[in-house]
Amino acid sequence: MRVLPLHNLVALIFTFFISLPAANAKNISVSILGGEDLSHFTITIKRGNYSLINQNTVYTLFKGNQVVIQRGGVAIIGDTIQFKITNFKMLGNDYVNHFEISNGKIQVRYDDHLKVELYNGKISLINEVDLDRYVAGVVEGEAGYNLPLEYYKLQAILCRTYALKNINRHASEGYDLCDKVHCQVYHQKCQKNDIIKATASTSGLVVVDHDLELINTTFHSNCGGQTCNSEDVWLTPVSYLRSVKDSFCRFSPHSNWKKKMTRNDFITVFTQNEPLDSLSYKSLVTFCQDTARSKNKNLNSVELTKVRSELDLKSTYFSVDIDDSEVTLHGKGFGHGVGLCQEGGIEMARRSYSYVDILKHYYTKVFIVNQRALLFFKEE
Numbered sequence: 001m002r003v004l005p006l007h008n009l010v011a012l013i014f015t016f017f018i019s020l021p022a023a024n025a026k027n028i029s030v031s032i033l034g035g036e037d038l039s040h041f042t043i044t045i046k047r048g049n050y051s052l053i054n055q056n057t058v059y060t061l062f063k064g065n066q067v068v069i070q071r072g073g074v075a076i077i078g079d080t081i082q083f084k085i086t087n088f089k090m091l092g093n094d095y096v097n098h099f100e101i102s103n104g105k106i107q108v109r110y111d112d113h114l115k116v117e118l119y120n121g122k123i124s125l126i127n128e129v130d131l132d133r134y135v136a137g138v139v140e141g142e143a144g145y146n147l148p149l150e151y152y153k154l155q156a157i158l159c160r161t162y163a164l165k166n167i168n169r170h171a172s173e174g175y176d177l178c179d180k181v182h183c184q185v186y187h188q189k190c191q192k193n194d195i196i197k198a199t200a201s202t203s204g205l206v207v208v209d210h211d212l213e214l215i216n217t218t219f220h221s222n223c224g225g226q227t228c229n230s231e232d233v234w235l236t237p238v239s240y241l242r243s244v245k246d247s248f249c250r251f252s253p254h255s256n257w258k259k260k261m262t263r264n265d266f267i268t269v270f271t272q273n274e275p276l277d278s279l280s281y282k283s284l285v286t287f288c289q290d291t292a293r294s295k296n297k298n299l300n301s302v303e304l305t306k307v308r309s310e311l312d313l314k315s316t317y318f319s320v321d322i323d324d325s326e327v328t329l330h331g332k333g334f335g336h337g338v339g340l341c342q343e344g345g346i347e348m349a350r351r352s353y354s355y356v357d358i359l360k361h362y363y364t365k366v367f368i369v370n371q372r373a374l375l376f377f378k379e380e
């Protein structure tokens with residue numbers, strides 16, 4: 001791919017920022033409720049009206065109308081319409097359309113359209129949904145409630161970037177993304193106006209690196225005061241996932257932790273059944289990350305990420321304190337430490353930093369662009 005000189009890039013991005021309207025409405029297809037029992041359930045129209053298209057027949061459904069799916073793959077509409085399911089679509093006809101899925105255990109609402117398929121005796125559901133409505137649903141599930149608007153804007157941009165970067169993940173299965181942690185958790189349509197507003201006001205915006213590639217929008221709960229380089233946790237160095245100092249998360253819920261264990265339980269992780277020589281023992285029990293993260297990826301030849309998982313620690317950012325029989329680990333932060341520190345970002349937003357400030361604090365040398373501008377550059 002041709003890389004534009006930076007001054008041209010900035011000029012063009014600026015041009016697009018001021019000349020483009022919101023990005024084109026674009027639908028995304030998300031497999032929903034894959035883990036739920038869909039042998040028997042009801043679809044209820046909650047807002048707008050829908051065209052249900054089965055083979056060559058179209059039925060119009062209004063608010064309150066229901067489609068009952070029975071065991072054996074039979075769909076029933078009202079008192080008179082009944083058909084065996086192979087696949088059918090429900091397309092919303094109004095500007096805002098909602099439907100609800102309920103089966104006695106769950107009752108969840110979605111925006112826009114629905115595709116119902118019966119394959120090998122199993123029903124699958126695909127929600128064809130406007131990208132921003134999907135993004136708002138994801139932000140509600142991932143970020144939580146009562147946060148500053150500016151933080152919701154940041155999360156919306158990151159969720160949109162993630163969705164577009166991973167749009168081909170499930171192409172072989174006939175949809176774009178699943179609704180689980182594997183892609184992004186999407187429980188249902190967004191119910192919160194502030195999140196919908198934050199998503200709409202950043203419509204079309206995505207984050208790219210200096211090669212105009214959509215970034216990996218990785219985040220964690222709390223970095224403990226310093227984020228990690230990508231290669232300290234995973235294998236590859238990534239230009240925008242650099243370690244930065246972070247004072248904003250210092251007093252947040254997950255800024256500190258403490259874990260006690262027997263000396264034996266602690267040391268076993270490092271000995272791998274070999275006796276520990278006195279030098280190794282000393283470096284182990286004096287391991288200290290009080291003022292900064294260790295520049296080493298390992299502690300006594302064991303990767304810190306492995307120490308974290310074996311001892312079930314909240315982070316790799318800890319110091320060791322030992323007495324005769326007991327080890328106390330004094331730790332900072334929660335999560336892998338790469339990319340956005342969520343609690344630090346929330347605090348920045350509370351202190352009136354903009355989503356651009358927050359983004360640029362945690363991701364190094366990245367740009368926010370309109371996805372339409374991006375398409376233009378890539379076609380060049």
Ligand SMILES: [Zn+2]
Binds near residue numbers: 170177178184
């Ligand atoms: Zn997935």
Ligand SMILES: [Zn+2]
Binds near residue numbers: 223341343
């Ligand atoms: Zn932090």
